[in-house]
Amino acid sequence: MPMMDEMFTEAQRQLNICNACRFCEGYCAVFPALERRVVLGAGDITQLANLCHDCRACFHACMYAPPHEFAVNPPEILSRVRLASYDGYARAGHRPGWLRAPAWLRPSWPRPSWLRPAQFRAPTWSRGHGALAVAAVGVAAALLLLAGLTAGISALWSHRGPYQVISYPALLVTVLLPCAWSAAVMLRGVARYWRDAHGPLPGPADWPALGGALVHAARLRYLRGSECSYPGGNPSAARRRLHAAVFWGFAACTAATVAAAFMQDVLGIGPPYPLLSVPVVSGTAGGLGIIIGCAGLTVLKRRSDPEPRAADYGLLAGLGLLALTGMLTLLLRATPAYGLVLVAHLTTIVICFAVAPYTRFVHGVYRFLAIAADSIEARHAG
Amino acid sequence: MAPAAPAGTGASPPGGGPWDVVVIGGGNAGLVAALSARRHTRRVLVVERAQQPMRGGNTRHTRNIRCVHDRADGFTTGPYPFGELWRDLCGVGTGPGDEKLAELTVRESGAVPAWMGGHGVRWQRPLAGTLHLGRTNHFFLGGGKALVNTYHRAAARMGIAVSYATTVDDLMMDGDRCTGLVTPGGVIRGRAFVAASGGFEANIGWLRRYWGDAADNYLIRGSRDNDGRVLAALYTHGAGRAGEERGFHAVAIDARSPRFDGGIATRLDSIPFGIVVNSTGRRFYDEGEEIWPKRYAIWGANIARQPGQIAYSIWDAKAAGLFLPPMYGPAQAGSVSGLAGALGIDGRAVAATVAGFNAAVRPGGTFDPARLDDCATTGITPPKSHWARPIDTPPYYGIAMRPGITFTYLGVAVTPQARVLRADGTAFANVFAAGEIMSGNILSTGYLAGFGLTIGTVWGRIAGVEAARHAHDG
Numbered sequence: 001m002p003m004m005d006e007m008f009t010e011a012q013r014q015l016n017i018c019n020a021c022r023f024c025e026g027y028c029a030v031f032p033a034l035e036r037r038v039v040l041g042a043g044d045i046t047q048l049a050n051l052c053h054d055c056r057a058c059f060h061a062c063m064y065a066p067p068h069e070f071a072v073n074p075p076e077i078l079s080r081v082r083l084a085s086y087d088g089y090a091r092a093g094h095r096p097g098w099l100r101a102p103a104w105l106r107p108s109w110p111r112p113s114w115l116r117p118a119q120f121r122a123p124t125w126s127r128g129h130g131a132l133a134v135a136a137v138g139v140a141a142a143l144l145l146l147a148g149l150t151a152g153i154s155a156l157w158s159h160r161g162p163y164q165v166i167s168y169p170a171l172l173v174t175v176l177l178p179c180a181w182s183a184a185v186m187l188r189g190v191a192r193y194w195r196d197a198h199g200p201l202p203g204p205a206d207w208p209a210l211g212g213a214l215v216h217a218a219r220l221r222y223l224r225g226s227e228c229s230y231p232g233g234n235p236s237a238a239r240r241r242l243h244a245a246v247f248w249g250f251a252a253c254t255a256a257t258v259a260a261a262f263m264q265d266v267l268g269i270g271p272p273y274p275l276l277s278v279p280v281v282s283g284t285a286g287g288l289g290i291i292i293g294c295a296g297l298t299v300l301k302r303r304s305d306p307e308p309r310a311a312d313y314g315l316l317a318g319l320g321l322l323a324l325t326g327m328l329t330l331l332l333r334a335t336p337a338y339g340l341v342l343v344a345h346l347t348t349i350v351i352c353f354a355v356a357p358y359t360r361f362v363h364g365v366y367r368f369l370a371i372a373a374d375s376i377e378a379r380h381a382g
Numbered sequence: 383m384a385p386a387a388p389a390g391t392g393a394s395p396p397g398g399g400p401w402d403v404v405v406i407g408g409g410n411a412g413l414v415a416a417l418s419a420r421r422h423t424r425r426v427l428v429v430e431r432a433q434q435p436m437r438g439g440n441t442r443h444t445r446n447i448r449c450v451h452d453r454a455d456g457f458t459t460g461p462y463p464f465g466e467l468w469r470d471l472c473g474v475g476t477g478p479g480d481e482k483l484a485e486l487t488v489r490e491s492g493a494v495p496a497w498m499g500g501h502g503v504r505w506q507r508p509l510a511g512t513l514h515l516g517r518t519n520h521f522f523l524g525g526g527k528a529l530v531n532t533y534h535r536a537a538a539r540m541g542i543a544v545s546y547a548t549t550v551d552d553l554m555m556d557g558d559r560c561t562g563l564v565t566p567g568g569v570i571r572g573r574a575f576v577a578a579s580g581g582f583e584a585n586i587g588w589l590r591r592y593w594g595d596a597a598d599n600y601l602i603r604g605s606r607d608n609d610g611r612v613l614a615a616l617y618t619h620g621a622g623r624a625g626e627e628r629g630f631h632a633v634a635i636d637a638r639s640p641r642f643d644g645g646i647a648t649r650l651d652s653i654p655f656g657i658v659v660n661s662t663g664r665r666f667y668d669e670g671e672e673i674w675p676k677r678y679a680i681w682g683a684n685i686a687r688q689p690g691q692i693a694y695s696i697w698d699a700k701a702a703g704l705f706l707p708p709m710y711g712p713a714q715a716g717s718v719s720g721l722a723g724a725l726g727i728d729g730r731a732v733a734a735t736v737a738g739f740n741a742a743v744r745p746g747g748t749f750d751p752a753r754l755d756d757c758a759t760t761g762i763t764p765p766k767s768h769w770a771r772p773i774d775t776p777p778y779y780g781i782a783m784r785p786g787i788t789f790t791y792l793g794v795a796v797t798p799q800a801r802v803l804r805a806d807g808t809a810f811a812n813v814f815a816a817g818e819i820m821s822g823n824i825l826s827t828g829y830l831a832g833f834g835l836t837i838g839t840v841w842g843r844i845a846g847v848e849a850a851r852h853a854h855d856g
Contacts, residue, residue: 020647022707023525026506061524063442
């Protein structure tokens with residue numbers, strides 16, 4: 001994989017300069033972790049890349065940043081490695097032959113890249129968005145068909161709760177299938193990442209380190225140390241706060257879902273739920289948090305300097321759509337539009353969950369693993 | 383020349399009449415002078431030679447500052463009283479240039495960390511591998527470019543204008559007064575001027591005056607803009623000299639480093655763990671004389687005295703991992719003569735040197751890189767006093783080294799008010815100096831880590847305040 005080699009060689013070149021300089025040691029966990037390593041292998045570089053939170057403090061502090069001839073830009077090269085690592089850990093090494101379609105079935109037009117066989121490749125926003133659109137139309141059509149077959153197509157215009165549109169078991173299967181698939185792919189990725197970045201499984205002695213890692217992750221410790229230096233190189237808490245809005249918004253939405261399931265399956269109270277109920281309040285707060293956070297982060301990203309960019313709006317757009325369609329189902333639940341909005345929301349859920357392991361949705365998983373591995377390693381180093 | 387509006391866009395001209403204070407140079411000393419002047423006067427301009435991304439001169443390559451302090455704080459490990467810094471200063475090179483000015487610098491250094499913090503500078507613990515500086519020096523978060531960025535942010539908040547990509551070629555003088563600065567884009571007029579434009583180390587022609595052809599083989603670790611243009615202009619207009627003309631600070635750096643601006647990443651720390659030979663394959667200096675932080679600053683001059691101003695650090699597999707990996711990576715071979723071939727020097731000569739060295743290593747020593755150990759040579763010249771182990775374990779490694787010049791000491795003489803003195807002993811009326819351009823008043827030779835920034839900050843403050851005062855009082 002020549003492109004991979006080139007990327008790791010470049011990361012190695014830059015990080016060697018960083019290791020000889022060390023001015024940025026106080027900014028985040030990446031530089032102390034780098035200093036614990038004399039030789040940088042691919043696993044080391046992957047770990048450092050996932051430990052980097054792209055705050056760019058080091059880029060703005062670097063006297064070797066472009067236009068200097070050393071052209072050091074750790075956030076940029078580490079972003080590239082990081083995105084490629086999401087891809088690499090999500091995909092199987094080789095797709096077995098029997099899974100491949102016979103030649104006559106293979107389309108003659110170029111396939112969307114996310115359908116192409118395993119390659120370690122940095123994803124970009126433009127990549128596969130045609131395919132996503134096709135998938136969205138397909139899933140939506142399937143859901144409409146499902147609704148038509150189970151409840152009759154006129155149920156779409158009723159507004160008496162979700163199960164009038166799609167029956168509960170059908171809905172459960174529709175959502176759980178992509179979830180289970182994603183979970184399986186991510187778990188395999190987790191195992192492979194941990195083997196590459198750290199090695200031994202954590203034992204009881206590592207529990208304090210893991211606890212510390214949880215706290216660091218929840219408080220976004222490494223977006224805090226120096227405050228993010230973008231846009232414009234001025235330290236600002238904007239990115240950390242917006243990220244917190246998305247993170248806790250997502251947590252609130254998850255809590256809303258769990259609460260709804262509890263009310264329905266344990267207490268026997270079916271939807272729709274009143275405005276002052278846990279699912280509605282928590283879901284609304286979470287949805288608003290996600291929408292505000294995603295919008296703000298998109299603006300920040302667009303205004304950030306082009307230099308260290310590894311911009312990818314896919315995650316923000318996906319999360320934003322999830323929250324937006326979710327809010328719409330709540331707002332429009334008493335109108336004839338409800339059925340269609342629900343279908344749109346479910347479509348978003350199915351697609352986002354199904355593609356999660358192949359997109360930056362997984363960054364939270366690998367970030368946490370990187371922080372955990374680093375905590376353990378730092379404790380061993382004393 | 384297009385001095386920027388206070389917003390610092392670099393686009394709009396300053397407009398209006400003369401500036402109150404014009405600071406030549408946007409490194410530490412210049413920015414400190416501008417910030418200090420702005421407290422006392424309104425219209426302050428910083429003239430920066432570089433484009434915005436490369437602003438800050440040699441300050442970009444700094445990382446800590448040496449100041450007097452009474453007690454440990456979160457970032458230093460213990461007190462560093464006046465008397466101790468004074469003794470350290472006296473122990474360097476030939477000692478202080480002007481004792482009165484040196485004493486003033488040390489005394490005023492005590493107020494510097496708080497002043498820096500007040501302008502937004504943040505601190506960090508001493509960097510790994512710099513424990514020997516942990517008590518005496520404060521490290522600022524992110525290093526020198528972060529420091530420069532911080533001061534520029536403060537300058538923008540205070541409405542100080544910055545003119546980027548502006549070279550000052552000369553000063554327009556009227557008797558003992560400067561009326562303006564000559565730049566390619568026109569004349570910048572002002573009431574008072576601060577020269578904070580650094581030394582002349584990037585001017586190879588000027589170095590040749592003192593070092594001859596050897597200067598062609600020197601690499602310059604800092605900004606290529608430090609060509610001494612303003613210093614030369616001041617001399618032309620009669621400024622007095624301070625500092626040793628051959629005084630410079632030079633360390634051993636990788637011979638493959640760029641001619642300018644390689645900074646800290648190109649330095650080599652391998653010397654105490656092996657031997658150093660010159661281009662004839664012979665050793666020439668005790669590689670294990672003292673612990674490395676105390677000796678690394680002499681190796682630039684050591685190499686400058688060798689034929690072709692080049693030398694080769696050689697070590698074997700036993701020493702790998704004992705020091706930071708060099709950024710370009712070493713040459714490597716399975717035999718000593720093979721390594722010499724890879725380095726482009728005479729294999730037989732190097733093999734003979736290594737054999738002689740190995741035979742002279744006194745057996746039975748206990749190698750300890752953390753202290754002055756008892757591994758030494760006997761009956762060989764020059765000796766290796768510590769960390770001497772036979773070079774006998776392949777693979778063998780080597781790197782060609784050249785002198786890397788950090789800064790020069792020759793500058794202008796100043797009064798305790800930072801006013802530039804003329805050779806006849808009288809002072810210019812409205813020309814002040816701060817930083818490297820006047821550091822020869824305080825240290826004429828030698829090197830004290832972090833003290834260049836101390837000089838720049840202390841004298842930047844003095845020069846800024848005095849210049850602003852002059853702009854008002856005439």
